[in-house]
Amino acid sequence: MSLRLAVTGLTGQVVSALIERAAKDIEITALGRPQLDLGLRNAVLAGLRHARCDAIVNAAAYTAVDRAESEADLAMRVNGEGAGHVAEAAAELNVPLLHLSTDYVFDGMLPRPYREDDPTGPTCAYGRSKLAGEHNIAATHPNHVILRTAWVYSPFGANFVKTMLRLGETRAEVSVVADQLGNPTSAIDIADAIFVMARRLVEDPSPSLRGVFHVTGQGDASWADVAEATFAAAEKFGRKPVRVQRISTADYPTAARRPANSRLDNEKLAIRYGLRLPPWRQSLESCVARVLMDKTGSRAV
Template sequence: MKVLVTGRDGQLARSLAERSAGLTDLDLVFAARPGCDLATKGSVAAAVRDTRPDLVISAAAYTAVDKAEQEPELAHRINAEAASELAEAAAAVGAPLIHVSTDYVFGGTGAAPMREDEPIAPLGVYGRTKAEGERRVREGQGDHLILRTAWVYSPFGANFVKTMLRLSRDREEIAVVADQVGSPTNALDLADVILALAERRHAGDRTGWGQTFHAAGSGRASWADFAAEIMRLGGSATRIRPIPTSDFPTPAQRPAWSVLDGGKLRDSFGLSLPDWRASLPAVVERLVSAETD
């Protein structure tokens, strides 16, 4: 089964590449710049036509949440327009589409894990463009799965875990927001779920297709909780000082509550992502080992 993956150097694409090693029934082809540039109209559709895949995984996006406030047109181009082109191109060659979205489509209210059918109310450009991308995928390719995830980290690229470990090298204390709560997600775990869904589809199982699912790490944490656990696992003496969001203003407003409920994914496919506390140690160990090599 030939699988076209948008992106090559992002956290999810690199996780898919690592986790797919040895899967003989899946042949992953990574489409990335300059040959496939989501910022350029028609580029992603051309990649689909040239590759003629059996399945498409939309793993690339504009994810710079704060920068999106200054670049709304580019964020819309990549997260909405390119998603639409990808969906339509996949439909044209008969390829089902797995599209990855975000918890930032929600407005951040509530106290219970967010289900897929709850109203969306994005607070910033990033969330709005991803919500628009979801809508366009639904309209452009009925044969799709939309997977919303959250707070992604991994051994690759730029992410919160890497930032905390870097800051801990020369700081005795780090102030971290404590009133934003979400679902830290290891991109390697997300890749495992996506590949399992791809293999099932390859075997002819169409269960759940045409629907939206939440695929994020189990459990919940504030950014301060997350940071404190990173310090503990990394053996750092750096203290984490919890602060309110009001003490750390950013260009983009972020949801205060974006814990995702993975029950529908579990009930439909028997798949779930591990609790974030169980999944974090291996990533921290890899990153710390890389620093000392």
């Protein structure tokens, strides 16, 4: 069957992946600023009313994690209140809502990967704003899935993998934090999962398909591990070797406090939807290959 998705956001990594990966029977209507500003309720409602969709994907967000410490009100207006506005529109249109959230809703203190029902406890303004969005959605529209993901990278926009590739052009050594653990996740893999989930939600009213799901690449890593994998993949394309100097979080202070453990358990997604995202190293190699090949054309890193 054909599937019409209204997606909030125009240029984010997941939005770009959704637009690129959409099959011929999937119609994407991307809505973003200035026409649709998540912080403006009436603009959100009006924009989504006219989208003629089978489901809504809320992929737009305030994502400047460190700047959010000094712009907490703005982050809350977009990520917290804005998510509620999108949920209100989805409820009015009687369509499923798929909302992207984050590992930052947890405090990172558990010694194991976080499950969906583990207690939340964000340690930064960005995490608090995203958790508020989760709560607003749950209180507004029961026909939803909240997709918590982490450490997103892709050939699109700005992200850690592309930053490492850029630094590797001019440096022989890069210092990278090695005491934060998480699940590197390809935006392309997220997009593919969203298509599968959206179809199921449109076709199947089962409550077991609704609620919170963790959606990350298979396998965990530190940021230093991701950097080493990125440079190793780049060497296959003739890039010079780059050493990774492993440092601690204390050696690289940031305005926002990141969770030391961002690993997310994906078993619920596998059980309910039969979905497992590919191993992160596999998807990362594909991403690096594409970015470096694109450099020889018109697209820059």
